[in-house]
Amino acid sequence: MISFEEIRSGILEIPELSLAPGITAVVGDNGAGKTTFLRICAGLSLPKTGTVSIDGKNPRECEVGYVSEFPDRHMIFSVVRDEIASPLRFAGKSSDEIFESVLAVAEILNITHLLNRECKTLSGGEKMLIGVATALVAKPVLLVMDEPDSHLDPQTSAELFTIIRESDCPHVLWSTHAKKIIQRADQTLELVQGRVSEP
Numbered sequence: 001m002i003s004f005e006e007i008r009s010g011i012l013e014i015p016e017l018s019l020a021p022g023i024t025a026v027v028g029d030n031g032a033g034k035t036t037f038l039r040i041c042a043g044l045s046l047p048k049t050g051t052v053s054i055d056g057k058n059p060r061e062c063e064v065g066y067v068s069e070f071p072d073r074h075m076i077f078s079v080v081r082d083e084i085a086s087p088l089r090f091a092g093k094s095s096d097e098i099f100e101s102v103l104a105v106a107e108i109l110n111i112t113h114l115l116n117r118e119c120k121t122l123s124g125g126e127k128m129l130i131g132v133a134t135a136l137v138a139k140p141v142l143l144v145m146d147e148p149d150s151h152l153d154p155q156t157s158a159e160l161f162t163i164i165r166e167s168d169c170p171h172v173l174w175s176t177h178a179k180k181i182i183q184r185a186d187q188t189l190e191l192v193q194g195r196v197s198e199p
């Protein structure tokens, strides 16, 4: 469960909310507060007031994978395989474990042919998939994706949904405007001017 209590941060105002595990489609118009919400859930930003917890823990105590709307802005390594490996390398994992985990996630996402490419040479959609691989490689308890489908064609987006569904990530927040993703999600959270809209 992801729980929110008395959250206020910029436009965002969430007195109380509990999100069950599964894939949650986070929807709302431009400027509704989706990115603000996602960043707080991931522990990237702290709310001005209130608390968020993931299965009872502060997000900063949890393994969280975050895919930003513009993943290339956050890439730090030149070569794809090093970029995907980065969370494991920073966590001090062994070279063997890193090698195997990077290969496994690349196979799942169908991007093994990109592993030796320079990140800057990738297309927008390929960069998004590398961002997803980097977020998934450390087996997060929460995967947050900010409009990944805005860079993906409908088929790749649908395939990504299936891959995420089959991953064992317990909590997924997927910000999207795509109707097909919303239909396949376990639940939808709609934000209207920073507040949760009741269905």
Ligand SMILES: Nc1ncnc2c1ncn2[C@@H]1O[C@H](COP(=O)(O)OP(=O)(O)OP(=O)(O)O)[C@@H](O)[C@H]1O
Pocket: 010, 011, 028, 029, 030, 031, 032, 033, 034, 035, 036, 037
């Ligand atoms: N650091 C900031 N300082 C001031 N205003 C901000 C800041 N970050 C976001 N905002 C404002 O808060 C509102 C919500 O922004 P946010 O990026 O969370 O919306 P969004 O739903 O993700 O929008 P979009 O779909 O356009 O990406 C917007 O009006 C935005 O201008």
